Amino acid sequence: xxxxxxxxxxxxxxxxxxxxxxxxxxxxxxxxxxxxxxxxxxxxxxxxxxxxxxxxxxxxxxxxxxxxxxxxxxxxxxxxxxxxxxxxxxxxxxxxxxxxxxxxxxxxxxxxxxxxxxxxxxxxxxxxxxxxxxxxxxxxxxxxxxxxxxxxxxxxxxxxxxxxxxxxxxxxxxxxxxxxxxxxxxxxxxxxxxxxxxxxxxxxxxxxxxxxxxxxxxxxxxxxxxxxxxxxxxxxxxxxxxxxxxxxxxxxxxxxxxxxxxxxx
Numbered sequence: 001x002x003x004x005x006x007x008x009x010x011x012x013x014x015x016x017x018x019x020x021x022x023x024x025x026x027x028x029x030x031x032x033x034x035x036x037x038x039x040x041x042x043x044x045x046x047x048x049x050x051x052x053x054x055x056x057x058x059x060x061x062x063x064x065x066x067x068x069x070x071x072x073x074x075x076x077x078x079x080x081x082x083x084x085x086x087x088x089x090x091x092x093x094x095x096x097x098x099x100x101x102x103x104x105x106x107x108x109x110x111x112x113x114x115x116x117x118x119x120x121x122x123x124x125x126x127x128x129x130x131x132x133x134x135x136x137x138x139x140x141x142x143x144x145x146x147x148x149x150x151x152x153x154x155x156x157x158x159x160x161x162x163x164x165x166x167x168x169x170x171x172x173x174x175x176x177x178x179x180x181x182x183x184x185x186x187x188x189x190x191x192x193x194x195x196x197x198x199x200x201x202x203x204x205x206x207x208x209x210x211x212x213x214x215x216x217x218x219x220x221x222x223x224x225x226x227x228x229x230x231x232x233x234x235x236x237x238x239x240x241x242x243x244x245x246x247x248x249x250x251x252x253x254x255x256x257x258x259x260x261x262x263x264x265x
Contacts (some may be wrong), residue, residue: 011090011093011094011109011111011119011120012093012103012109013103013109013119013120013122013123014103014104014105014106014107014108014123014246016106016130017243019083020082021081021082021083022083022144023079024104024105025077025083025104025105025106028105029073029077032070032073032074033074033077033078036070036071037191038189038191039067039187039189040067040175040188040189040191040193040195041191041192041193041195042071042075042079042179042194042195042197042244043194043196044075044079044080044197044198044199045196045197045198045201046198046199047171047197047198048080048245050169050171050199051080051082051199051202053081054131055131056127056128056129056130056131056132056133056134056166056208057133057134057166057167057169057202058134058161058167058168058169059072059076059133059134059135059137059171059199060136060137060138060157060168060170060171060203060225060229061135061137061170061172061173061197061229062137062139062143062149062150062173062229062230062233063137063141063142063143063150063174063182063226064142064143064174064176064177064182065101065142065176065179065182065184066139066142066180066185067176067180068089068176069086069135071173071175071176071195071197072084072135072173073135075197080133082132082133083215084135084148085106085107085108085127085132085133085134085135086108086112086135086136087108087120087135087136087205088107088108088109088110088132089104089109089110089112090109090111090112091159092109093107093109101207105130106127107167108123108124108127108134110119119251121125121160124160125163125164128166134160136156136157138153138154138156138157138158138222138225138226138229139152139153139154139226140153140154142182142183143182143246144246144248144251145242147242148174148177149230149241149242150226150229150230150233150245151226151245151246151247151248152222152223152246152247153222153223153225153226153229153245154222155215155219155221157222157225158205158208158218158221158222158225159218161205161242162208162209162213162221165209165233167201167203168202168203168205168209168225168228169199169201170199170201170203170225170228170232171197171198171199171200171229171232172197172198172200172229172230172231172232172233172234172235172236172237173196173198174195174233174237175193175194175195175196175200175231176195178190179193179195179260196236198232198235199232200228200232200261203224203225203228203241205224223245226245227245230242230245233256
């Protein structure tokens with residue numbers, strides 16, 4: 001009951017700073033950067049040339065473990081030299097100390113449990129309108145695929161990109177699962193182990209821009225984005241990708257929450 005109330009508590013949105021990488025973000029990044037290097041090594045394998053040095057875009061990637069956001073944030077700040085901004089689950093922002101730090105660094109809280117996310121979307125649009133980078137994991141949660149491959153995505157990422165007329169840059173990453181299992185919270189630091197990231201070229205969404213889309217078209221565009229992410233994930237894993245994106249609904253699984261924990265109850 002307490003956690004449910006906390007999840008539904010009104011969330012304060014971040015304030016847009018004048019600088020893309022303000023002093024507070026730089027301070028947190030330097031400290032976390034030292035901690036990150038003790039956990040694992042973040043390596044941008046290729047693709048830096050595929051992202052603009054300035055201006056807004058959405059970086060969309062696969063989601064394997066709870067450490068993914070830290071790895072991608074590290075890459076965005078230290079490798080791309082941009083300020084990382086994420087849509088993150090709201091309960092994190094209600095944690096003392098952590099919440100204010102996240103908000104102060106321009107992270108955007110998202111409501112859970114079916115609550116309408118109009119305020120978070122407005123905040124994301126504000127950041128994009130000001131030329132910032134927003135990172136989103138279109139799957140909306142950690143993958144349910146037994147082998148850790150990307151699964152079907154949700155249309156919110158595409159809808160946001162089309163509404164704001166900004167590019168979606170696909171990304172594939174792999175390596176955090178060796179430090180923390182998917183849906184696990186215990187981790188084994190391995191400073192020598194690499195989390196490898198590849199960034200692809202902008203997904204061509206011209207077919208869908210400038211007009212009102214049906215739900216079927218939004219899902220079609222989302223599948224297009226996820227297929228690009230799947231290809232990049234296969235590249236960074238050095239393995240052949242599955243023929244189709246994993247569909248949790250087809251497997252009778254819920255699409256929200258920790259389905260492994262729920263299965264044990």
